Amino acid sequence: MSERLVLPRPCLVFIADVSDPRYAKTAKGLIDWVPEHCVGEWALPGNPLRLGLPVLDPAAARARGARSLVIGVAPVGGRILDNWVPALVQALEAGLDLVSGMHTPLAGIAALAAAAERRGRRLIDLRIPPSELPVASGRPRPGRRLLTVGSDCAVGKKYTALALTRALRERGLNADFRASGQTGILIAGQGLPIDAVKADFIAGAAELLSPVADPDHWDVIEGQGSLVHPGYAAVSLGLLSGSQPDVLVLCHEAGRSHVSGYGPQFPLPPLAELIELNLAHARLRRPGARCAGISLNTGTLSAVKAEQAMAALEQELGLPVVDPVRGGTRFVALVEACLALRR
């Protein structure tokens, strides 16, 4: 059966003419989590933004072993601009594949399609899932699985899954991060863009994303959206159902009271209710599924306020609460809670 996308690496990180670091978050995610796969960075002439990698053009990057150029920016609109195209052609001519998470399909740009054809290079769109996906079998499968679920979008599900994967590996455990979104796929080098899968096959795609594994192997799966999101609840449920997680970690942003971008008439339910709703669905496929704890994004709070928020939530829910960016003993407690549940 078809297969998760596997990206050619290492890569040259391309930021085009995007000089605002807020729109270079994709590049920053790559450099934060997989610097060993980034041989260099490249920008269009006149762009002053630097990310701290060696500045290389495609030919120099190829000479240092790069196999692909990754478009590391996501400007508003998510389109590949006309003035980027000559640089992208230059990369293809230098022998690099192109990797993009933009909405514009690479092959829809004639100059790129022609150059890729001419040089036998690949144009890889991270938002296009495999064409032949199965309906989920629902069958129990060996291996341990952890899914980060959310109260909303953009609360830290990807970051939490990456941090937990790293922590499990540091303990000597066999663990893989399983990416379900475009930035996660870039970081992991493989994965499946679950939000672009046709409805009937979402859970089936999730089964492929975290396949049969050794009984002691951990898949740490990047969650998407939220079961209570007005737009994306179906994505979240398909991923939850097909992932068959043993362990959930609920991700939330401190102080967020309603669905981001939807307004105050869309309040988030209490986290305890959200945990119960996620578990009701998870236990249909994995009767022993448990919530190990809460990942609380406290990025907008002072250290003192963050600790107070985490302590209060821990008291309320009776579960470990941690901001993985802050780490510390709270993070250790969450990791141990994740591991304890299957013993």
Next chain:
Amino acid sequence: MSERLVLPRPCLVFIADVSDPRYAKTAKGLIDWVPEHCVGEWALPGNPLRLGLPVLDPAAARARGARSLVIGVAPVGGRILDNWVPALVQALEAGLDLVSGMHTPLAGIAALAAAAERRGRRLIDLRIPPSELPVASGRPRPGRRLLTVGSDCAVGKKYTALALTRALRERGLNADFRASGQTGILIAGQGLPIDAVKADFIAGAAELLSPVADPDHWDVIEGQGSLVHPGYAAVSLGLLSGSQPDVLVLCHEAGRSHVSGYGPQFPLPPLAELIELNLAHARLRRPGARCAGISLNTGTLSAVKAEQAMAALEQELGLPVVDPVRGGTRFVALVEACLALRR
């Protein structure tokens, strides 16, 4: 909204090698609801299933006025199998258009594309949704909406929605059947194939399917799958979320104890739990959502056993229970419960 389909009729109903009547529900739906559009049925050699229409090959059907062959089966996965292709080519050669609700696009099969081109025939895919769909807004909208939800696939959600639409109209109410699957679309002549929509847009597609309407207008929406189905739960949740129903009717088959096609290790939960799970999600978008009753498919039972089963379930759940195929006073009670809930 997608353009209204104008299907070439009447049609020859093709069931290929599908001998399990549960997977021939497209054919059965057409015959039950628009028999005037069905001139005959056709199967592959060796398939013993008969639907009660004249058995005709494509040439004979054409001679009786047929303008299309409709693929009347929907096996798991919704794919056109290789061994069906020669028969489909034969239909094109006989001068029939092809109408398909499969996921496989007809024109993606080279032999069909070639035969259609050669004979100037049309290949009509019902399962291709509009290309530009929105993410759901989640905003409350006027109009009354009823959604048939299920314990499983193929339990009577479409039939129940059609019967309720007919009953509401007979009472002089302004009501529309909203088709979310290929058979419903074939019957209604319009609709949106929700199971083929990309994950991010399922709820948004559901919002389009039952749009803003007069406050007294009823949309009776054909449900899909089940919130507890191993493969299709995401479809069900996206449709439930975007439909924002005031009223749910839970559809179930008497005696069905596990997910059809998945086996006894996939038991269905108690119906009371299923109602609560559906309402938990529905009330996120429509706080007053209620379950009006149960549509119980008793097709495998005698009249006496069916009445016993309905009475027992009514006692257990405290809700009206009816088999809409059997109708009678039970059906009247369900219709009144649907209408009462919004007063």
